[in-house]
Amino acid sequence: MTPTGATAALVLAVLTLAHHASLAAAAGPRVIIVGAGMSGISAGKRLSEAGITDLVILEATDHVGGRMHKRDFGGISVEMGANWVEGVNGGKMNPIWPIVNSTLKLTNFRSDFDDLASNVYREKGGVYKKAYVQKRIDLSDKVQEGGEEHSAKLHLSGQDDMSILAMQRLNDHLPNGPSTAVDMILDYFKYDYEFAEPPRVTSLQNTIPLATFNDFGDDVYFVADQRGYEAVVYHLAGQYLKADKSGGIIDPRLQLNKVVREISYSGSGVRVETEDNKVYKADYVMVSTSLGVLQSDLIKFEPQLPTWKVLSIYQFDMAVYTKIFVKFPKKFWPEGKGREFFLYASSRRGYYGVWQEFEAQYPDANVLLVTVTDEESRRIEQQSDNQTKVEIMEVLRSMFRDEDVPDATDILVPRWWSDRFYRGTFSNWPIGVNRYEYDQLRAPVGRVYFTGEHTSEHYNGYVHGAYLSGIDSADILINCAQKSMCKYHVQGKYD
Structure with a gap:
């Protein structure tokens, strides 16, 4: 190659490199x-x-x-959004579980729902008899088993899918599904508390049986670590x-x-x-x-x-699941084995229905968690925290009529639906x-x-x-x- 040709080639190479560098910078x-x-x-x-x-x-x-986000509340770190590792101790390993339990060793507790039948409160105070509630739980479980059998027969394309409510009607012949206060709260706990929407809109085929629990196991573990x-x-x-x-x-x-x-x-x-x-x-x-x-x-x-x-x-639906934390100067609720979760059987479906106490997770914190979903979540997000606190105090004083129930000292109400960066909690x-x-x-x-x-x-x-x-x-x-x-x-x- 001549010197002129070499110079020209060099200039061309430099220009080419510069061009590529420019493209890389722009890209x-x-x-x-x-x-x-x-x-x-x-x-x-x-x-x-x-x-x-x-x-x-x-x-x-x-x-x-x-949506995995902690917040300081009443001297402890609580979760605004996701809180559980759901699906543990089954045939397959939930990929989140070893990270939580072994790698990071986050403090966690198996959620105990075993004695729920003893913890269903009447709208005007006191608990229902355990035998009666257990009978209603057994009926609900039987209806769901029938739903699983029916779901397994549906065409894989989903063309024959139906709502969970339609399945309930098929299996227990009630025209409107669960309608008594006890049946409503048990139904709410089984479905709304899991999917954040009612059975009338939730797909049968895609939720019963639920792959998470079928694959990974029925146990759920509540993460209560100050690291979040x-x-x-x-x-x-x-x-x-x-x-x-x-x-x-x-x-x-x-x-x-x-x-x-x-x-x-x-x-x-x-x-x-x-x-x-x-x-x-x-x-x-x-x-x-x-x-x-x-x-x-x-x-x-x-x-x-x-x-x-x-x-x-x-x-698809973007559901709303709201965990409201409430702090008190003292405890007035029952504690001990089988008392972690308790239900409020309101005549108004989903009205401050599912409660959790933290004797194990946050000792001496004097904090309760009540969960609401869907329409109640949206309603509560649009009112002041003080108004929500007033409603909660009315419910608790109805539930525990014979106890000295003090005013709550603090309340934390997440607003996932109103937050423009989320517009809800999870899909259904x-x-x-x-x-x-x-x-x-x-x-x-x-x-x-x-x-x-x-x-x-x-x-x-x-x-x-x-x-x-x-x-x-x-x-x-x-x-x-x-x-x-x-x-x-x-x-x-x-x-």
Whole structure:
């Protein structure tokens, strides 16, 4: 080669390198993950294990963990959202359990529901006779067993699915399902307390039997560690993001208080704009926001998501499950073995019905937990905490008419439904959707990928579902980015 030719080649090489450097700078991180909850952190870990480490995680709040979030209350650390490892001591290992129990050794307690029949309170005070309540529990269990048998006979496509309430009508011939105060609270405890929505809207085929308990076991363990259940998410994040000695994430690839407002996508890449007018560019984006956020107008997609995708998002339910913590100057409720959970049989379904005391978990804290869901959750979120406290005191004084029930000194009322970063607590399978809609919910749209507990094929609504969905969705992206296997197959609705 002549000197002139060599010089020209050198100039060309420099220009080419500069051009590529410019493109690389413009492209930004290879993958943007929207959300630092369990599924987003899990997806990032799986991508990193596959060699995709050029990441940025944009989190709208000031913390990692999403709906796994602790809060100081009355001198203890309580969980605003997820609290249990659900599904333990079965045939398979729940993937969250060894992290909680062995790796991190988070303080946890097996929840004891065994003597619930002794702890059902009348609306005007006193408990129902144990024998009577047990008889109603046995009937409810028998109806559910019939539901399991019926569910097993339904076509796998879901075309014959029905609501749990319809199943109850088939099995016990009551025109409106459970209607007495005792039957209503037992029904609420069995279904609403688990799915956060009533049997009339919940799918039979996708919830009975429930894969979580079928696969992992019937036991559930309450996490009551001052580090918080969110320590699991920090632990996973620390395996690929730089952390300090206390476990806090200090990696610049994690950016907090970054509210994503627009995601633009094309065949060549993605562009993500945040509320503070920052712009991030990448090859792909993984959206791990809650289903409730996808159903809201917080994030605009440009171009708009296709109709099939929008319909799949709107057809699922984002339920609301509210754990209200109440502190007192002294205890007035029964304690001891078999007393951890107690029920209030109101004539108004779901009205401050499920209670838990913390003799073991938080000794001497004098704190009770009452759980409400669905319409009651939404109603309570729209009133003052003081009004909620007044209602709770009326209920407790009705339940414990012969006790000196002091005024509560503090109350903590989460507002998941009103929070624009969540718009609910977890997803629920309603009647009318099946695996076809689920596949569409999880399916990518071009370079936009989706994950979250709502995309978990068998465990939606659970912490382990969020964890596994992050892995599953990351694998779909990895297949495209590294193996050029970008086609995602959605089986026909009735195939």
